[in-house]
Amino acid sequence: MSGFRSLGDEEEVEFECKASDKGVEATAVSGPEGEDCKGSHRRPMSKKRFRKIRCYNCGEFANHIAAKCTMGPQPKRCHQCKSADHLIADCPLREDKRAKGAATPSHACRTNGDSSLPDSRPPLDNETDAALDNNNSAKHVQP
Structure with a gap:
């Protein structure tokens, strides 16, 4: 050799x-x-690892960042479909990864003052209901 x-x-x-x-x-x-x-x-180990990162300017996975992008300043656009109408967070073509892992509630909860949601709790007697309305603090009531 x-x-x-x-x-x-x-x-x-x-x-x-x-x-x-x-x-x-x-x-x-x-x-x-x-x-x-x-x-x-034997070959020497490389000191610099090649990492592909997404350039925020051109949207490509490459070995550069926006400050070193050769394309110059670009208008903001969706990295998924390249449309200038929206960004990747709102892209209609993107699979919504949050929906796959998110749990949906099995029952409706009523927030304070919101009567538009159905109430799944059993009805309260008059004394307990009055105690809850008083500063939203429950007092122990003996039956």
Whole structure:
């Protein structure tokens, strides 16, 4: 293998040496009987990981952010369907992921002062009802 950077483990080589400014250097490195060296199969680990992130400017998943986007400033638009009428949160083509995981209530709850919702609680007697109306605090009433 010509132009190798490192030798393989236990690889046998033949070489010539010469003196240089850096000291003694190996020159004309080859395998036994002049064959090419196999070299190492180990590769250095990359220091910079390639991460695909969404650019807020162009909407593409790429290795850049809006500040480094080559497209220049773009109008705000939906990243799903590319329409300028709405953003991705309101896109009609997008699957609503919140609806899949959200629980729907099994009964209607009545909030204070909202009589438009049906009341699923049993009716209260007059004393308990009066106690609840008094500052919305329940008092213990003996039956």
